[in-house]
Amino acid sequence: EAGVVQSPRYKIIEKKQPVAFWCNPISGHNTLYWYLQNLGQGPELLIRYENEEAVDDSQLPKDRFSAERLKGVDSTLKIQPAELGDSAVYLCASSLSGSIYNEQFFGPGTRLTVL
């Protein structure tokens, strides 16, 4: 069974440029998470989707970040414009449902460098 797929794996952009990350969750997983992981820190939740609905986006900086999950499958996270402080690893995870007892499976992440 294929795991969570993310692309690109690495992205280098200049500040003020836009950037987008793509995530394909495990087939059949209704819940999708985007996490931000700064260097030397643990992942921090940005947004959680139940199917196509964003049910927890309280930690998403909405002035520059946006996300969508069309048709409740793939998801895209966008930053526009990017700032130097956005350099981090962006992780996508999925689970069967939002229950804490359902394991969250993580993708390998996208490492973003903003110059």
Added chain:
Amino acid sequence: DQQVKQNSPSLSVQEGRISILNCDYTNSMFDYFLWYKKYPAEGPTFLISISSIKDKNEDGRFTVFLNKSAKHLSLHIVPSQPGDSAVYFCAASVTDSWGKLQFGAGTQVVVTP
């Protein structure tokens, strides 16, 4: 505010010996705790969990201990193997928070031959 803390950023242990990783939390509402393991260039993978109704959970070489009064949990790996070299994250959640995890900063474990 950091609600889950792993105060040891790194740990070096000899192969065959015990690795003990520690984690402290401040939010008394947390009632479910997990450990994740992460290799370089990969996402974290689930290792073991424990509910607050228990004080110990064991899975093969991995045992997690929970001390609710001290708001402390630990992960024991016995015996340690070279393949255990990775970053280990402690995470905590409230059962009805629909999967919202609070992660610690991680502990880098290096198992030497």
